[in-house]
Amino acid sequence: MFCDRCGEPASAGDHTACAAARELEPPRFCPECRRRMKVQVVPTGWTAACVEHGLRES
């Protein structure tokens, strides 16, 4: 598994800052394969699409 903000392995390093930042950011990396996702932010939410693992949304 990978950090969905920085794309680094979730088990390596400290992702506390990433988790805090994610409160005001959508995910950018697929947590399953670390591919950069196509992210669309709209006024009330977001969607994030990984070509391999499909769509995530707020």
Place this chain on the structure above:
Amino acid sequence: MPQILDRARARVLDGGAGLDQAEILEILRLPDEDLPQLLQLAHDVRMKWCGPEVEVEGIVSLKTGGCPEDCHFCSQSGLFASPVRSVWLDIPSLVEAARQTAATGATEFCIVAAVRGPDRRLMDQMREGVKAIKEAVDIQVAASLGMLSQEQVDDLVEMGVHRYNHNLETCRSYFPNVVTTHSWEERWTTLTMVRESGMEVCCGGILGLGETIEQRAEFAAQLAALDPHEVPLNFLNPRPGTPLGDRPVVEGKDALRAIAAFRLAMPKTILRYAGGREITLGDLGTREGLLGGINAVIVGNYLTTLGRPATADLDLLQDLKMPVKSLSATF
């Protein structure tokens, strides 16, 4: 009371004229202990010359990422190692975003694209999108598509876009430190064409790009000279992978001083909270800014980052007894 505040009271509050660059600098240099008086004066100016209403707006990115320009603060530049990928919003989703924005009571919906300037594909998408929104949603449509040709200005007017955003971002003297792929003067040229077209001019920028206090005053004076209908005020939210990704955020009291200073430079403009306020000011600071010169907000999410829920801002406005500006009041 500091002399500059006495002068500002006479000139700006009583007379409705803005402070000049040297005076704005004096405001920005006021010590923390004078901040409450400064904010109160800026609030009095806003109430006298703009009234208690707050203009609420939502924004959405029609075309995200892959921009050829190198604005050093922007995660959407294709020239930096930013994690933001290029994506287009389809028309049904655009209309739905406008509908959700209108449901908050907002009167403004701004369609934004990360481009140097629009190409034919983007202008076609705008034409279709603006038409679809106007048929389905009762809201005013604004646009922000970068630098325009005269033909594109005319096309946007014909589409019914009533306000055009094009930020100068920072003062003229600091701009080359922030953007190298185009000039401050090129942006000014677009703004001049927009003004002459009859569209309302929306022009602001970002504080915290590394500019000095003197340059912050220069920027406020240059905006005042432009005399825009609206000034969106952003605070840098450092984005990973951008050249300014490691810059510190603006200190809260400096942000509040800047809000008041911009109000005293432009007593009659719509001064809007835009991006970065959540991390620079937090909830308490957001409230103080609304009581220190701000009279408009972007609610909900931004282009690539998230904001507070719209309900949080609307509850705050209700608590402050500041009515949301209605659509009928914008005509």
